[in-house]
Amino acid sequence: MVAGRRGTASLFAFAGLLLAAPAAAQLGKYSLRDLTVVGEFSDITAVATSTDRVYVTSRTSIVVWNPLDRSWSGPWLAPQPGMLRDVLAGIADQLGGGVWLIRQAGWVYFDPVIGTWDSGTVPGRVLSAALDEGAPGSGLFLSTTGGWYLASRGGMALPSGPPMRPIRPATVGEATRQNPAISATSASLLTITRLRNVQFTAAARGSGFTGIGWYMGTLGAGLLFYPDGGGLPEPMPFGLPGGVPTAVFPGNGGVWVVTARSIEADAAVSFVSADLSRFHWWQGPLATGFPFTSARRMVGRGGELWLATDVGAVRLRPRDEEVQRFDFGNGLPDSRVTDIVQRKGTVAIATVRGVVRWQDSTGFEGVAPDFSGTADALALQGDTTWIGTRLGVYLAVQGERNLQQSSGFRASPSFQVRVVDMTWLADTLVVLTPDRLMWRDPGTGKVTLGPLLGASLGRLHTVLAVENGLIVAGDAGVSPTRLDGIPVRILRVPDDLPGQVLDIAVEGVYLWVATAAGLARISLDVLGR
Structure with a gap:
């Protein structure tokens, strides 16, 4: 009995080491309405879908696509530098309105409804992750080089067994096997990115209100949607296509923005709606780009x-x-x-x-x-x-x-x-x-x-x-x-x-x-x- 109680105390002491620091507000003191920073969002690290939302992450922030009114929400800037830099995959919470993000040595949980962040680390390297369909409120199961851990909202992870009925994040390989058109039409991406190479980085299956098809994250072309039975992908731009914004001018219901040419991206002119719900990227003529x-x-x-x-x-x-x-x-x-x-x-x-x-x-x-x-x-x-x-x-x-x-x-x-x-x-x-x-x-x-x-x-x-x-x-x-x-x-x-x-x-x-x-x-x- 004493050993058992001592073991319990040690377990929670260990879990306390995995608690994350509290999240800070964007730029320290502003709400999303008061000050929002829109950056480059052509490189996607993770995509996850719920019945009515699509969660998309870059190296610095998270955005949400709302299919019902075809608009974007966000972006929510990660409260700690580097928090999203090593994200491997994402999976939507089955009960809450948030998303779990799997990192190389831990996890992040974000709830866009109330704007809260939780995160933590686990011993060893994360090999895979899953939710449990039989216990949807239990948290995120992480398989690591040090064994299984269960991460819960609040920033705590405890040693655990594997989930009984695992729900795992989709993969790019799974998407291309189920929809061969994704690979067959990859050449069409050259017209979206003005002949620059594009690499698929993430995949999530859409169903219900999110549409029947695959949402594909890329390096270089942002988010794409491949409907089942469809041909060419539908670009779904958010933010800026790359580079530094050097000039801005007011338009009808938003602003026009010029981004400079860089090693990774061509010069571009984009329209950003005032409520950040709609974006349009224009990178000039296909053959030459902007001069x-x-x-x-x-x-x-x-x-x-x-x-x-x-x-x-x-x-x-x-x-x-x-x-x-x-x-x-x-x-x-x-x-x-x-x-x-x-x-x-x-x-x-x-x-x-x-x-x-x-x-x-x-x-x-x-x-x-x-x-x-x-x-x-x-x-x-x-x-x-x-x-x-x-x-x-x-x-x-x-x-x-x-x-x-x-x-x-x-x-x-x-x-x-x-x-x-x-x-x-x-x-x-x-x-x-x-x-x-x-x-x-x-x-x-x-x-x-x-x-x-x-x-x-x-x-x-x-x-x-x-x-x-x-x-x-x-x-x-x-x-x-x-x-x-x-x-x-x-x-x-x-x-x-x-x-x-x-x-x-x-x-x-x-x-x-x-x-x-x-x-x-x-x-x-x-x-x-």
Whole structure:
């Protein structure tokens, strides 16, 4: 009896060593509604299905496909770095609304309904895993090099025997045997990934509301669905197809995002709906892809998107999937485009050797053709083009061959500095330098220099006019700002934002921030707006 009691105490002491640390909130302090980071989701590590959900994991987060309304939920970022990096397979909980994820030396349990995470480790290496159909609430059975263990919700694992009626995760081999079309149509994946090789990584059988067929996770093409008796797979994109998001622009009910070319992925343009329920990936023509590596800015004009890229200005018509590039000798004075703006149908393009404007009726026209210096920022006002240079703000009047400078910007040497962006707040021209704002009074022409912002936000690069003021972005943060240049609330990297800030846009009730670590969607309530 004493030995038995001592054995029980030792068993629970051992189990206590397998308890996981409590899960932290996303980025430490934000709810999913307040701040969500959408990243690359073309590489899938596990897929699992319940009667009405499909759970999908990447190396960093989990998303859920809802077949009834054909929408996505999530993403839920893993609360601990590396928690999902070694996931081998997944299996949906038979009773709860969560999913079990099998790792090389442990497990993760996630419940998207209440947003809770549990995880733990077991001695040895995990060989296989299963649920018990006869005891659906018992937990996850793990076969390891050290024997069998039973993991339960709450983060505890105890030595156990094998399940009596095991339900195991499906495998890629099982899927291809049951549906030979998966292997037979694998060549069609080249059209989805623009001729890049694709590898199947995970499989889950759909039934009931999830559809009759196989959900296949891949490396390179995201999630695919192969219906029974069907031919080609149905792509089911979530998030971004890869690369770093470098430019973002508001669209109808969401945002357009440009992701840069990388070793693993081509440059792409994606549409992300505001509620993160729908995504569309576009990687350019099948034979060539997009002609650029990255885009600095993006603007919209009717059904077109215009991009300032490293190889010129690129005009896109997403509905028709048409791509047209303008570079040196084809409308532009230089292929190195630094800025692009649009106002009332006119597009202006800044390069390192001058500025041009585009209108449908005339095509490209040079702006102040005697000016062949670097223009870093533009703002349009009727027939006048305001140009930000390395030596301050100048203007080009239609019909004049060179730039002029208004008396306000000539008034002080403090105004003769590099300009990185400009925008209009009603009739006031707002100018951004690498470390502060300045603005020109439309009535008097007087220019005012704002306080330094660089210490809080890093090197400044973008200013955006919104309903109640301005939003300023720098490499190290973002802040809504009054016209007097005083920040209202600062979101900093890495406490509030996941990586270096590259671009910003506002659509609906959200601020969208393109960062080096993904696309952040932030509720304007967080900014106090």
